[in-house]
């Protein structure tokens with residue numbers, strides 16, 4: 001069974017995109033698609049980036065734990081809100097912190113917004129950054145418009161059938177990439 005880490009990026013007070021992270025986690029668990037864990041950046045509360053982990057002399061334990069999770073994951077899902085057309089500082093903070101851990105890592109992206117466009121403008125900057133790092137961003141995405149209406153606080157979807165259908169396509173693709181990778185090494 002593959003091991004998937006979901007990064008819940010928003011650390012905003014009253015955040016809503018974490019609902020999507022919960023939905024995806026529950027969907028993976030219920031369908032036994034993989035072992036899955038949420039890496040919640042709001043719980044880690046990492047300090048602002050000041051150097052890459054590999055150059056830090058005395059890295060914090062929680063940073064090492066996070067890095068190990070990413071390194072050993074077969075795939076990573078990023079759940080990110082769109083803030084002014086970009087992704088949040090909290091996410092950039094951990095992307096830049098790591099380096100080798102991202103290389104050849106299958107990554108699925110879920111963009112989230114409270115508006116009608118599902119964070120469509122955040123996707124290209126995030127894809128580009130992960131391409132620079134040598135990660136394998138899958139082409140299927142999981143955009144979520146109107147997040148506060150689409151999911152409740154526990155990650156239950158308002159239109160569960162539609163959400164399940166889209167999640168299946170997204171996760172099948174991500175797991176395909178992680179299986180393809182394991183055949184190469």
Ligand SMILES: Cc1cc2nc3c(=O)[nH]c(=O)nc-3n(C[C@H](O)[C@H](O)[C@H](O)COP(=O)(O)O)c2cc1C
Pocket residue numbers: 010011012014015016017018081082083084085086112113114115116117118119147
């Ligand atoms: C600083 C800020 C900037 C935002 N910019 C955008 C934006 O560019 N496009 C958009 O669709 N929604 C934007 N929104 C609305 C967010 O999509 C909405 O707040 C969403 O719930 C964000 O995820 P979060 O609740 O997990 O923080 C913005 C929200 C904030 C707080």
